[in-house]
Structures are given as structure tokens and as C-alpha cells.
Amino acid sequence: MSNHPFAITLDVGSSLDNLTGSWRTAKPVYGDRLPPCNKQCPAGENIQGWLYHAESGDYRKAWEVLMQDNPLPAIMGRACYHTCESACNRGQLDQPVSIHAVERFLGDLAIREGWQVKAGAPTGKRVLVIGAGPSGLSAAYHLARLGHAVTIAEAGPKVGGMMRFGIPSYRVPRDVLDAEVGRITAMGVEILLNTRIADIPQAMADGSYDACFAAIGAHLARRVDIPAVAAGRVLDAVSVLRGMECGDEPPQLGRRVVVYGGGNTAIDVARTAKRLGAEEATIVYRRTREMMPAHDFEVEEALEEGVVLNWLRTITAVEDGAMLVEKMALDEKGWPQPTGDYESIAGDTLILALGQEVDTTVIERVPGVEVNRDGTVKVGENLQTGYPGLFCGGDMVPSDRTVTVAVGHGKKAARHIDAYLRGMEVETPTKHPDAVFERLNSWYYTDAPQSVQPTLDLLRRSTSFDEVHGGLDEETAQFEARRCLSCGNCFECDNCFGVCPDNAIIKLGPGQRFQINDDFCKGCGICAAECPCGAIDMVPEEV
Amino acid sequence: MPQTGPSQTVKFYQTGTLTVGNRLLDPASRTVQSSESRSNAITCGHRACQGCGEALGARYAVDAAMRAANSQLVCVNATGCLEVFTTPYPETSWQVPWLHSLFGNAAAVAAGVAAAMRVKGRQEVRVLAQGGDGGTTDIGFGCLSGMFERNDDVLYVCYDNQAYMNTGVQRSSATPPTARTATTPVAEDAPGNVFGTGKNVPLIAMAHNIPYVATASVADLHDLEAKVNRAMSLRGARYLHVLVPCPLGWGSASHDTIRLARLAVECGLFPLFEAEHGEITATKPIRRRVPVEEYLRPQRRFAHLFRPDAPHAGEALARIQAMADANIRRFDLLRMSDDRKETA
Numbered sequence: 001m002s003n004h005p006f007a008i009t010l011d012v013g014s015s016l017d018n019l020t021g022s023w024r025t026a027k028p029v030y031g032d033r034l035p036p037c038n039k040q041c042p043a044g045e046n047i048q049g050w051l052y053h054a055e056s057g058d059y060r061k062a063w064e065v066l067m068q069d070n071p072l073p074a075i076m077g078r079a080c081y082h083t084c085e086s087a088c089n090r091g092q093l094d095q096p097v098s099i100h101a102v103e104r105f106l107g108d109l110a111i112r113e114g115w116q117v118k119a120g121a122p123t124g125k126r127v128l129v130i131g132a133g134p135s136g137l138s139a140a141y142h143l144a145r146l147g148h149a150v151t152i153a154e155a156g157p158k159v160g161g162m163m164r165f166g167i168p169s170y171r172v173p174r175d176v177l178d179a180e181v182g183r184i185t186a187m188g189v190e191i192l193l194n195t196r197i198a199d200i201p202q203a204m205a206d207g208s209y210d211a212c213f214a215a216i217g218a219h220l221a222r223r224v225d226i227p228a229v230a231a232g233r234v235l236d237a238v239s240v241l242r243g244m245e246c247g248d249e250p251p252q253l254g255r256r257v258v259v260y261g262g263g264n265t266a267i268d269v270a271r272t273a274k275r276l277g278a279e280e281a282t283i284v285y286r287r288t289r290e291m292m293p294a295h296d297f298e299v300e301e302a303l304e305e306g307v308v309l310n311w312l313r314t315i316t317a318v319e320d321g322a323m324l325v326e327k328m329a330l331d332e333k334g335w336p337q338p339t340g341d342y343e344s345i346a347g348d349t350l351i352l353a354l355g356q357e358v359d360t361t362v363i364e365r366v367p368g369v370e371v372n373r374d375g376t377v378k379v380g381e382n383l384q385t386g387y388p389g390l391f392c393g394g395d396m397v398p399s400d401r402t403v404t405v406a407v408g409h410g411k412k413a414a415r416h417i418d419a420y421l422r423g424m425e426v427e428t429p430t431k432h433p434d435a436v437f438e439r440l441n442s443w444y445y446t447d448a449p450q451s452v453q454p455t456l457d458l459l460r461r462s463t464s465f466d467e468v469h470g471g472l473d474e475e476t477a478q479f480e481a482r483r484c485l486s487c488g489n490c491f492e493c494d495n496c497f498g499v500c501p502d503n504a505i506i507k508l509g510p511g512q513r514f515q516i517n518d519d520f521c522k523g524c525g526i527c528a529a530e531c532p533c534g535a536i537d538m539v540p541e542e543v
Numbered sequence: 544m545p546q547t548g549p550s551q552t553v554k555f556y557q558t559g560t561l562t563v564g565n566r567l568l569d570p571a572s573r574t575v576q577s578s579e580s581r582s583n584a585i586t587c588g589h590r591a592c593q594g595c596g597e598a599l600g601a602r603y604a605v606d607a608a609m610r611a612a613n614s615q616l617v618c619v620n621a622t623g624c625l626e627v628f629t630t631p632y633p634e635t636s637w638q639v640p641w642l643h644s645l646f647g648n649a650a651a652v653a654a655g656v657a658a659a660m661r662v663k664g665r666q667e668v669r670v671l672a673q674g675g676d677g678g679t680t681d682i683g684f685g686c687l688s689g690m691f692e693r694n695d696d697v698l699y700v701c702y703d704n705q706a707y708m709n710t711g712v713q714r715s716s717a718t719p720p721t722a723r724t725a726t727t728p729v730a731e732d733a734p735g736n737v738f739g740t741g742k743n744v745p746l747i748a749m750a751h752n753i754p755y756v757a758t759a760s761v762a763d764l765h766d767l768e769a770k771v772n773r774a775m776s777l778r779g780a781r782y783l784h785v786l787v788p789c790p791l792g793w794g795s796a797s798h799d800t801i802r803l804a805r806l807a808v809e810c811g812l813f814p815l816f817e818a819e820h821g822e823i824t825a826t827k828p829i830r831r832r833v834p835v836e837e838y839l840r841p842q843r844r845f846a847h848l849f850r851p852d853a854p855h856a857g858e859a860l861a862r863i864q865a866m867a868d869a870n871i872r873r874f875d876l877l878r879m880s881d882d883r884k885e886t887a
Contacts, residue, residue, distance in 0.1 A: 013635075494573075499801060
């Protein structure tokens with residue numbers, strides 16, 4: 001006999017006994033996806049990862065995450081062409097996050113605050129790095145963090161490589177460069193200036209180095225033969241820019257400077273000529289403006305400063321106070337062809353900016369090392385050459401020649417050198433799937449236009465080498481960081497927790513994210529549909 | 544010196560205040576739903592369909608009312624989906640004192656509870672009555688109007704899924720024109736529910752001159768919670784009308800519940816507003832306007848409007864768009880919101 005009232009057979013209870021999870025045919029699964037910025041970064045930065053900390057105002061932590069991949073954030077925030085921003089999903093919503101401006105803010109803050117990085121526990125291994133450019137410095141930094149003793153041999157009189165001899169100081173101030181290099185030497189990395197290595201195997205043996213990373217850059221200017229009368233002066237861009245750093249006085253350029261080439265170096269040297277007092281700086285390029293390899297914003301800034309662009313022209317002769325140029329026309333394939341139509345443009349100095357080559361004489365002598373037809377050094381996936389323990393990177397191996405690519409090579413080489421020294425293979429973790437824009441629920445992101453960096457006024461720009469762009473203040477940098485959509489990575493907005501009609505999401509607390517309660521999740525998929533950043537997948541249930 | 548940088552107050556978080564929570568928001572401005580200590584008035588194991596908008600809307604409203612009332616809340620429930628899926632005897636999902644009597648008398652029972660509390664001197668105990676659109680706009684309408692007319696101290700919440708979903712999707716006086724239901728089928732001469740019928744209960748409630756009337760949707764939680772809070776700060780008869788999409792009755796995907804509630808607002812068919820003592824006090828401007836097609840197309844109850852051979856479809860869509868446009872004019876929904884003004 002039961003004690004229940006008449007006609008009642010069941011005990012009163014909570015619906016918690018009713019496990020509605022059994023209704024499910026698909027199940028939400030949290031994942032991390034690869035944001036387009038991270039995917040695009042040649043230095044392999046976890047951009048979304050460090051922006052996350054900058055959003056909450058923990059700049060130290062943000063800087064530390066950034067420094068896991070890139071030892072030069074203050075330089076990179078200025079010199080990098082920030083292709084991450086072209087890839088940024090926010091660009092499809094309003095404007096991309098100004099990643100470089102936040103990076104620069106963090107880099108500058110670290111310099112101001114004197115933040116340092118510690119070297120790893122000594123391994124007893126020694127590594128020789130040839131070249132104190134972005135690639136060599138990056139490799140040295142990462143090797144030092146891994147506990148290896150690093151010596152950098154630099155042939156030039158100053159550190160920085162192309163960051164100093166290729167990029168004008170109005171883009172990268174030299175005190176910023178020195179501060180970031182100083183942080184690397186403070187970790188115990190030794191830099192020997194004016195030290196040219198003539199024989200790499202011998203140098204490795206003499207210094208008992210266990211491995212060597214060569215990143216000597218591409219410092220030889222490519223030249224063409226242009227008939228010149230005695231009065232005409234023909235210089236090359238690399239020497240001019242180098243002369244800005246090494247000479248006692250700035251290089252003597254004429255009043256009317258003509259630059260031949262269409263890359264970033266051509267732009268840099270034309271803008272430099274303007275700053276040195278040239279009345280006219282004209283860039284002559286044989287293809288169209290659209291085909292110029294120089295980055296758009298640099299071209300725009302040069303035009304603002306009064307640099308003149310002359311495209312579809314080749315220079316055929318340097319005359320007294322003028323250049324003879326031939327007009328070009330595009331053929332049906334889009335290639336420039338000579339037209340036989342000539343004109344003369346005024347100019348007393350011609351600067352060639354036709355690209356740079358690697359001086360491979362040293363490396364060619366090393367047994368087992370092969371040089372490609374374009375003058376770059378042949379390396380494997382792990383950046384190792386045919387000579388055991390010799391790795392190469394930066395401008396001297398086939399790749400895009402940018403500071404960021406070079407920094408990425410340094411990191412990659414360090415990882416492989418470390419594995420080589422330990423007799424192991426580098427384990428590359430499998431990449432997360434892409435966090436594409438279509439997966440975002442953009443409704444949740446409110447309108448927030450990109451912050452604007454202050455820009456030096458034109459008069460100051462054309463008369464000094466002061467930095468053209470200013471940094472963001474803290475408030476604006478944080479605002480900018482908070483524009484990040486956190487593509488594909490949970491940022492704890494509580495949406496899944498709030499929108500589940502079955503209370504089947506468990507909130508694990510700050511920094512711990514969420515968990516699905518399988519007993520009650522009916523698999524409706526609202527959490528996945530309403531996740532702003534697309535971090536939830538609906539996976540079919542196994543039946 | 545470079546020019547000084549532009550100064551902006553750090554106001555926008557990644558998501559503004561549109562997500563349920565945000566780790567960067569100060570705790571005071573977070574939603575009740577973002578809190579681990581929310582009362583979860585309807586707990587797990589309830590038998591609502593996958594993606595039920597009403598389960599969501601009821602939890603949002605009751606949790607917010609629970610916090611506003613310091614957990615001193617009694618809920619009265621009309622018959623309907625909400626009552627059925629939460630309390631199949633002897634189980635209950637309610638974690639709040641809860642009464643169910645009949646389909647039609649929730650407002651009257653709630654008025655009685657409020658009277659009893661007044662007699663007992665328990666003014667801190669607040670009363671919330673709730674029901675679906677059937678129990679509110681049709682069957683319980685007489686009791687509801689009486690409760691308004693007497694200005695009983697009750698917050699009545701109507702969860703509007705636009706038909707009698709619990710008994711097999713029959714038309715109610717909240718069913719929109721052209722919607723297909725079991726009692727308004729689609730045939731050559733019967734293009735779903737007809738135009739020109741139904742009741743707009745929020746406007747009728749306003750005509751009673753009660754202290755507070757508002758509309759809300761499950762797609763805008765911050766707005767919904769703010770309206771519950773406002774209602775709970777007042778005494779007397781108050782009415783909240785919440786749009787809660789029903790995947791079963793609307794023929795929509797279970798994951799589209801919130802998206803549809805959002806589109807209903809963004810196309811203008813379901814305007815969000817507040818009124819006190821018969822006068823509109825606030826409306827919520829549309830953020831990203833969409834044509835009504837975008838809202839109607841994902842729902843099978845409107846599928847006949849999108850069949851190329853349907854003779855009535857073009858005219859019907861135009862009339863529905865005209866309804867949306869009329870709302871937009873009436874409530875001035877295309878003006879720029881304050882948020883957008885600041886960033887424009």
C-alpha cells in the first residue's frame with residue numbers, strides 16, 4: 001500500500017529527473033579557431049591573444065603574449081606593413097582593427113616601463129648568428145629564451161640591419177630601435193660589431209659554436225647600365241639610405257632628384273631626398289601605378305609630401321641636368337613595351353632603386369650550400385642549408401623581403417636550431433580551422449570606427465626626419481583593442497550561457513569559459529547560432 | 544610636437560551591451576542572465592521543444608523579476624505551453640512559488656493573490672501572472688481587462704508565439720495575417736490567416752491607462768530586463784508583451800529562434816516600446832532595417848508567400864510591408880539611436 005493520496009502513484013519531484021539530453025541529434029562543441037590576423041602574420045603572432053589582454057587593460061600580460069613571438073613590437077608597430085589588418089574580419093563590418101597601432105602602444109609602453117625578458121636556463125650550447133638585422137636579432141632572442149648562449153657577428157658599424165640602413169628614421173626612430181635591441185642584449189646576447197665572418201665553418205670551429213644562423217640580408221644594390229654624361233650623377237638607393245646612418249654628413253643630393261624604381265625603397269629614398277632639401281623628387285617607374293610594388297599608404301604619403309610619380313617610363317640616358325626617358329605602353333597581356341617615343345625630364349641626380357641582391361660570396365664557399373639562380377640561398381623547410389648546423393633566413397632566402405617576414409624566419413630558425421641541438425624534430429601543432437567572417441554573428445558587435453593615429457603636419461614632414469605618425473594614448477589604444485571581434489575564440493560574453501532555453505550551459509568562472517551539460521542539452525543550436533565569435537560547432541551525435 | 548591624439552572615452556566594449564554579458568562590463572551593468580546566481584526560475588529537464596522561445600522568454604522575465612523582488616515572488620500561470628511543459632504532474636521545473644488554475648483566469652487569480660498579500664500585510668511579496676497569447680488575448684482577456692481596470696498590483700507577462708501552439712497550432716487573435724495554422728490553412732482561396740483581424744493587446748492595455756505597458760523580444764535581453772525592472776519598480780497593474788518565436792508552430796529551425804525575434808523587430812513588424820499611464824515614453828529604434836521578406840522567408844507558416852505561382856503572394860507581402868512601415872512611422876523607428884549618434 002502506498003501512502004499516496006487517491007489516484008496518485010508518483011512522487012512529486014523536480015524536472016531534473018527528466019534527462020532531456022536524450023532528445024539530441026547534434027551537440028554543441030566549443031572550439032578555438034584561427035583568426036585571420038594570426039593566420040596572416042609572417043611573424044606568427046597570436047594577435048587575437050594579445051589584444052584580449054589589452055582589452056582588459058592588462059598591458060603587461062598583452063606585451064608578454066606578444067613577446068612570445070616577436071621581440072620587436074615597437075619597431076614592428078611602425079615598420080610592419082600590417083597585412084593582418086587587410087585580413088581582419090572587422091574590415092567587413094566597418095573598418096579593420098588598427099592592430100599595428102596597439103602593437104606600437106604596447107612596444108612603446110614596454111620601453112617606457114623598462115620591461116625585460118629573462119633568458120632561459122642555460123643549456124650549455126653555443127650558437128653563432130651572422131647579421132644583427134631583424135632576422136638575426138629575432139633568432140638570437142628566441143635562442144636566448146631557450147637557454148642557448150648566442151653571439152651575433154655584425155659586419156656593419158651599427159645594429160639593426162635593414163631596420164636602420166633601409167628604413168628611414170621618420171618611420172622608425174633610432175632610439176626605439178636601440179631600446180628594443182638593448183632588451184635583447186640585456187638577456188645576455190653578445191653583439192660583435194664590425195665583425196665580418198669570412199669562413200663560416202672556421203668561425204664555428206674557432207668559437208666552438210654548435211650551430212650557426214646566417215641572416216646577412218640583401219644589401220647589394222641591383223644596377224643597370226644607363227649611359228651618363230660626365231656631369232650626371234648616378235647613385236643607388238641602398239647607399240643613399242646607408243649614408244644617412246653612417247656618414248658624418250647626410251649624402252649630398254642635387255636639387256632635382258630622379259628615383260628609378262617602384263618599390264618601397266624607391267618611395268623611401270624619394271621622401272628622404274625631399275627631407276634633405278631637394279626641390280623636386282620624381283619617381284620614374286616603367287609600369288603603371290597599380291603595378292608598383294610599394295605599399296599604397298606609402299605612395300599616398302609620398303604624394304602628400306610633394307613627390308612626383310611618373311609611370312610607364314624608362315630611363316635611357318642621363319644627360320646634363322635632365323634624364324632622357326622612353327614612354328612605355330601596356331600590351332594586351334598587360335606588360336609594358338617601349339613605344340619609341342622619348343621625352344626629357346629635369347634632374348641632376350639619378351638614384352637607382354631597382355631591388356637588392358644577396359652577397360653570397362661567403363656562403364657559397366661553405367660545403368653543401370647551394371645558391372638559387374636568383375642569388376638566394378637554398379634552404380629546407382626548417383631553414384637548414386646543406387651544411388650541418390648552418391641555417392639561413394631573412395632576405396637571403398626566398399621570401400617576401402619585409403621586417404616581419406625576417407622576424408618570423410628568426411623565430412622559425414630558433415625553433416629548428418633548438419631541435420637540432422637537442423637531436424629532436426620540431427613538432428608542429430595542427431592548425432585550428434579558419435575563423436571566417438561568415439561564422440560570426442555580427443549583430444552583437446556595436447559600431448565603433450577605427451581610431452586615427454596623429455600625423456605630423458606636412459611642413460614638419462618635409463623639413464625634418466621627425467616621425468610621421470604618432471602613437472595612440474592609453475585610452476584610444478584600449479578602445480582600439482576592444483574593437484577586436486575575437487574571431488573564433490571565446491571571450492566569455494556569456495551569450496551561450498544566457499540564450500540556452502534549457503539552462504544546459506555551465507559557466508566555469510572568469511578565464512575558465514563554459515561547459516555543456518550533456519544531460520539536458522537538447523541540441524537546438526541556439527548557442528552556436530548566437531555565439532558572436534563563432535566558437536561553437538554543432539556536431540552530429542553518434543547514433 | 545605631433546598633434547595630440549583624438550580622445551575618445553572608452554565606452555564601446557567589443558560587443559557594446561548587446562551580448563548577455565561581457566567580462567569587461569562592471570558587474571552592476573551586467574544582465575541577470577549572465578549571473579551564475581540567477582534564480583533559473585525554470586530549471587533543466589522541462590519538456591519544451593528544442594529551441595523554445597517561450598522557455599527562454601519566461602526564464603528571462605521571471606529571473607529578472609525575482610531579482611527585482613528580492614526573490615519574494617509568486618507566479619500565477621495560465622494554461623498553455625509554458626504550464627504544460629514545465630509541470631507534467633508530478634514533475635515541476637519551477638523554482639519559484641507557482642500557481643496554476645484555469646486557462647482563462649490567470650489575471651484574476653493573480654489579482655486574488657495580490658489582494659491576499661495586501662490583507663496579510665505582505666507588501667514585499669510581488670505577484671507575476673503569465674500566459675501565452677491564447678490565454679491572454681483570447682480566453683483570459685476578460686480577466687486581464689478586469690485586472691487592468693481595477694489596477695491590481697500585478698505584473699502580467701504575455702509570451703506571444705502567435706497561435707495556440709500547445710494544442711496543435713490553431714489560430715489565436717495574435718496570429719498575424721497570412722500565417723498558416725491548423726485552422727487557417729493555405730488553399731487556393733484561403734491564403735492563411737486573413738488581414739484585418741486580431742488584437743493589439745499592448746495598445747489595448749494602454750487604453751486602460753495602467754501604470755506601465757511595454758513590448759519586448761527574446762532577442763534583446765538588456766532591453767527586456769530593463770523593462771521588467773521598470774515594471775517591478777512600480778505598483779499597480781503592469782503589462783509586458785514578449786515576442787517568443789516557436790520553432791514548431793512557425794516551422795522554423797530550432798537555432799533560428801533568437802534570430803527571428805530579432806528580425807521581427809528589425810523589419811518593423813514588432814515595435815519595441817514602453818508606455819506609462821497611456822502615453823508612449825520610449826521606443827527602440829531599428830538598428831539595421833530589413834525588408835519583411837527576410838523575417839518571413841525562414842518560416843514555413845509563410846512559405847506560400849514565396850511560391851512563384853501563388854496568386855496572392857505579391858499583394859500579401861506588400862500589405863505586410865505596409866504594416867511594418869506603418870509601425871515605423873507611428874513609433875519613429877528609423878531615427879538614429881543615441882549610441883549611433885555618438886559614433887556617427
